[in-house]
Amino acid sequence: MNPAPSPVPQHPALAELLGQGAPTPEAIDSFLAAHEFPLVEDDRVTFLWRGQADEVRLQHFIFALETSQPFERVEGSDLWQLRLELPQRSRVEYKLFVRTGEHKELVRDPLNDKLAHDPYGANSVCQSAGYEVPEWSHEDPDARPGEVRERLMHSEALGGERRVRVYLPARYRDTRRYPLLIAHDGTDTMNFAALKTVLDNLIHRHEIPPMIVALSDPGDRLVEYAADPRHATFLADELLPALQSEYPLIDRPAARGLMGASFGAVASLSTAWMRQGLFGRLLLQSGSFAFTDIGESTRPPVFDPVVEFVNAFRETPGKPTQKAFVSCGTYESLIYENRSLVPVLQEAGLEVKYVEARDGHNWENWRDRLREGLSWLFPGPLGFVYE
Amino acid sequence: MTRLTLLGPQRRNPCVAHVIKTRQESGRVAVVTAGWEERESELDEMRAHLGEHFETVGLGLCARAEQLFHEDPELLTALQAHSDQRLRLLELYRLRLDHAADSVYALLADVDEARAELSRLEADDALRAVQALDARNLQRISELQARFDERWSPETRPAFADARAEIAERLAACDVLAIAGGHVGVLLDRLHLFGIRALIGERLVVAWSAGAMACTERVLLFHDSPPQGRGHAEMYAPGLALAPGLVALPHARTRLALHDLRRVSALARRCAPATCVCLDEGSRADWDGKAWSIAPGTRWMTAEGTLAEHAVGSAAT
Missing domain, CATH: 3.40.50.1820 (Alpha/Beta hydrolase fold, catalytic domain)
Known part of the structure; x- marks a missing residue:
């Protein structure tokens, strides 16, 4: 799961939202209501998080990759994004690390209702293109x-x-x-x-x-x-x-x-x-x-x-x-x-x-x-x- | 002289009532649903389907077997040991069959034109080896069964003798024997255990799916794309042999790659001189004691790998 090298730096739908500059809160509301998250393309996924924070990171469980990947704030808004390469038919469990000042917390992705449960609780689940629950x-x-x-x-x-x-x-x-x-x-x-x-x-x-x-x-x-x-x-x-x-x-x-x-x-x-x-x-x-x-x-x-x-x-x-x-x-x-x-x-x-x-x-x-x-x-x- | 009709699956669009009416105006129909195992007694749909013309009499072979196993645990233990031996034979047959059948398909798929004739001859030879393996397996299974029957003579054991007599009495009062599909192994075991073959006499037998397979001389298991394994068809066991010369392939459309000329040809030639008949929904084959007549729309496999059928409206022979 690497930051996606791409001539298009964003998911097309997100690029359209951000194409006219900083989106209004209403436009973000509409965008979030109209899509499922993370946004999935053929070989990459885009995570979004919305809120006031100083730092947002993706904490995933993929060995051999940096387990903590930073989100970027969309200029002039409270929307954060992270677009990553992820091969087809992948399934990844993750949480989000959110820091506001000294306050740090590890949370499930509020925009994603796909969860995987285990004896310790539950994680959010990212399913890349081609993966289906059997x-x-x-x-x-x-x-x-x-x-x-x-x-x-x-x-x-x-x-x-x-x-x-x-x-x-x-x-x-x-x-x-x-x-x-x-x-x-x-x-x-x-x-x-x-x-x-x-x-x-x-x-x-x-x-x-x-x-x-x-x-x-x-x-x-x-x-x-x-x-x-x-x-x-x-x-x-x-x-x-x-x-x-x-x-x-x-x-x-x-x-x-x-x-x-x-x-x-x-x-x-x-x-x-x-x-x-x-x-x-x-x-x-x-x-x-x-x-x-x-x-x-x-x-x-x-x-x-x-x-x-x-x-x-x-x-x-x-x-x-x-x-x-x-x-x-x-x-x-x-x-x-x-x-x-x-x-x-x-x-x-x-x-x-x-x-x-x-x-x-x-x-x-x-x-x-x-x-x-x-x-x-x-x-x-x-x-x-x-x- | 047994009169026999083999049909395709009956679950969605049953035609068994219509078929029986064409050969027997009214009467009682004895029904074997042992292939359904624990659902054996769920005859409501069949009773409703057969309607007013026929009274349905379930023979209850599975339930009787379960009851008798409780009463005669010694025989149950013997049957389980017999079943283990048969399984071992099947495992060994599969071990050899995998390699033998692989070689047939490898030779048939050989694309080297310079040796095409040689490959064809080798493929023919490989196919004969599979046929010999099939024949040997059936022989071993028959011998195993004969040894068991001789050693244990289930018909002489008191509880079984009573059950058999009751089944014979029930069957004697019926004009038709209907044999439904399901688990063909269980069905064959129960038919054999209660000696049904000897009780059939000259009455009409109508059978479908696994029931149709059980009525033929050789029971072939098949699935070209199972969840695991190579999908080689297996010559499992001798059937009741109520009529000669036909290998029954229920659900052929879904279980076999009928578009694959090589596979169809290989199966047709492997089973020759018997004819492989696809018993899909609506299919029908009738035996009048002397010859088969295949209904229009019912397909059979040719040595060339195609499917043949009589046109609707044409004479069926």
């Missing part, structure tokens, strides 16, 4: 909803209780057998990546089979998910047997999967690595697969066990699973680590599908990749259904 991520009234049961599970390995929600597909029957997917950060994945809606829709469309999904929540996430052997013990020796005794699961590695994003991806890969042959499917999104070829890691200390694990994994990968779907946003700091993981997995003999998107380290990026990942790992009965 229609399969919206609730489909024709898709029968699955049921989510909640339970607390005591873990000897982790020393305490863990919340595990269990998604059962619509028309669940105990005389059938189902694949099992264990999802890390279960509650957040449901709330912020629309996992339940996506499962309902993809099952309805026969793109994935009816399946059972265990949505597991962590205790101390940055410890348990950082390649902690106790977590692998919890999943493999406690949660999985409990689910097997309670639900009719297909007893094959190809019908057992782990999924997770960020540290959840580390937890998925490390568990599969520590229990080779148990989980035949991995869905790894924006994994925090930090490693060092030489020297010390520059990541924060919470990454230390991750680096230790990934270094060991890269040295001796074994065969942790059969198929792995790996995705990462090109605007993430982790893109290098994820790209580096792919050849390691391939050389270990895994079937790997790797997908990048012009997006960041966020839940909607992970939501947008779910269809491709799930239907590749767990192909549905589409070929069998002829209504």
Whole structure:
């Protein structure tokens, strides 16, 4: 997202507004009411902010670019503008930094009602040309909803209780057998990546089979998910047997999967690595697969066990699973680590599908990749259904 | 001698009532909707469609199977193991088919004019390899099924024997058997489990979509542009074989690249000597016990990769 080099310094509509000199407040009112913001062109976007301030900046989450980009005030008005290059099919979350005297605040864009929610609140969302929220991520009234049961599970390995929600597909029957997917950060994945809606829709469309999904929540996430052997013990020796005794699961590695994003991806890969042959499917999104070829890691200390694990994994990968779907946003700091993981997995003999998107380290990026990942790992009965 | 009519999808503009009336003035229609799985019992629309002339009798194969699985868990476990074995066979078949079918399309797409004749011969050979693979898969599936039937003889197990007798009684009171679409794998399993093939006798059978596929000799799964995978058609299993020489392709217009001469030609030649018939909405093919007649407007695939059809108003043979 760079300041746009262009013979036209402004969005055409904005250039027209400003063509006659400083616009009147009424003209600005009309302009703001007539457009959606940010203004989107083929490969650039224009952000506007209106108000009295001494400084306005765009705070975005694109790694490798200056994360704070200054707006310019339109001479003789209270309108501020920033026009940036942004490739098509990009999706960027951002906030605005506004300073008035000594008063500073970080706010969502008041001119943009597109929001992305996460456990920490919400960000404004900029969608460049060509990006669309996948229609399969919206609730489909024709898709029968699955049921989510909640339970607390005591873990000897982790020393305490863990919340595990269990998604059962619509028309669940105990005389059938189902694949099992264990999802890390279960509650957040449901709330912020629309996992339940996506499962309902993809099952309805026969793109994935009816399946059972265990949505597991962590205790101390940055410890348990950082390649902690106790977590692998919890999943493999406690949660999985409990689910097997309670639900009719297909007893094959190809019908057992782990999924997770960020540290959840580390937890998925490390568990599969520590229990080779148990989980035949991995869905790894924006994994925090930090490693060092030489020297010390520059990541924060919470990454230390991750680096230790990934270094060991890269040295001796074994065969942790059969198929792995790996995705990462090109605007993430982790893109290098994820790209580096792919050849390691391939050389270990895994079937790997790797997908990048012009997006960041966020839940909607992970939501947008779910269809491709799930239907590749767990192909549905589409070929069998002829209504 | 079985009389059979195969139709395209019936959801939007159903014609099954009209079709039955042309071959059977009135009576009772036994309906198999096992392909609908849990929606099996939702027969209101069909009853309304068949109207006053026909009484609709649901055979309830899925519901009966579910009930019997509860009563006979040993057989359920055996069926699940059988299903696992079949899945493994299918996975291995797919593994080989991907490469075999890829080579067919690669050779057909060869643009080097200097070796055009050689490429054509190699493509023919590659296609024969796919045909052999298809035949081998069907043989393995048949053998697997035969071993299961011999080992477990579901018809001799008390709960199943009762259910089969009840189904036979219901069917005996009907003049027509209608088989709806849905999940063709589930449909075939339930038809086989309850031995429906042996109960059909000489009554008229009208089937559509997956039901039509199940009535043929060979059930071909197909989708040229699935969300994942290469989209190679798969010779899945033997069907009821109520009539010979036809491969049913429901929803061909939406599932197949019918404009692609190479793909259409390859599929037509792969299934030869059977004819690949597109069963889209409004399509119809009738078997009178001796020969097929294809209704005007119903298309079939040619070895050249085109779609043929009888003109509306012309004699259908």
